[in-house]
Amino acid sequence: MRAKVIESENGRRVAVEACTEPCAIERGMRIIGGKWTGSILYHLKDGPVRFNDLARMVGGASKKMITERLRHLEDHGMIKREVVATSPVSVEYEITDFGSTAICILDELRQWSENVPTERTQQKRRTG
């Protein structure tokens, strides 16, 4: 991430330390940046939540999406899945220690995003 462009001795502009394929930010985004992923993880921050409750909390995401994202987060060791022997059985998802290390990022994002000016107050596009 210290990429810069310099002029080489033959006058050509070349990048030094260019980001090859996905750099750290890109990789991070691919872990917690998927649709609903961050939101789901964030909702686990205060303790374990059951599958259907999570689906109720994260409005707009289908059960299929919830399932997919939970698996993704589990695969990355950010949450753990636990079957509770109630009847009918319930399944709880709990954030791991590692998963918790991402919460501060998400919390900053949330705060930032809540203060994003709405579309109308933004600068206009360049005209050409």
Add this chain to the structure above:
Amino acid sequence: MRAKVIESENGRRVAVEACTEPCAIERGMRIIGGKWTGSILYHLKDGPVRFNDLARMVGGASKKMITERLRHLEDHGMIKREVVATSPVSVEYEITDFGSTAICILDELRQWSENVPTERTQQKRRTG
């Protein structure tokens, strides 16, 4: 984002303050979470960069992607585009004050992501 699930007086579980459609985290992700978006913005943090130089720095992203993401960031008031009267003309992209407010998030993400354990050291998937 204070969503929780409670049991109503008729015994049904209902979500209170559920996230309707995209919550703050979701919205934030849709601004800086797109593929290459965060990476591109981050590369502008130390001063204006020209289009082709940016393309050189962000390896893996095509010119088309760079263009799209720059327009997206511009539309959200995070960068500004400036044509410099050199010859041939060059175009510089510069981060705005508002754009800078996202850098700390990206920087945290970068640091976090650099410390993400690799796939081999992670917990195994549940077996069923």
Add this chain to the structure above:
DNA sequence: TCAACCAGTTACCTTTTAGTAACCTGCTAA
């Protein structure tokens, strides 16, 4: 017996995303 809840899965389809490669105008240097 019927309905509802649990935690998903499956099939299907549409939309979006992202990539490649060629192309464009205007300019300059060899």
Add this chain to the structure above:
DNA sequence: TTAGCAGGTTACTAAAAGGTAACTGGTTGA
């Protein structure tokens, strides 16, 4: 005059994402 640079645009294609709706199998309560 030809190549190369600048900053893109366009057309085409492949792949991934994401949504709906129906369905599963077991459990419980009215």
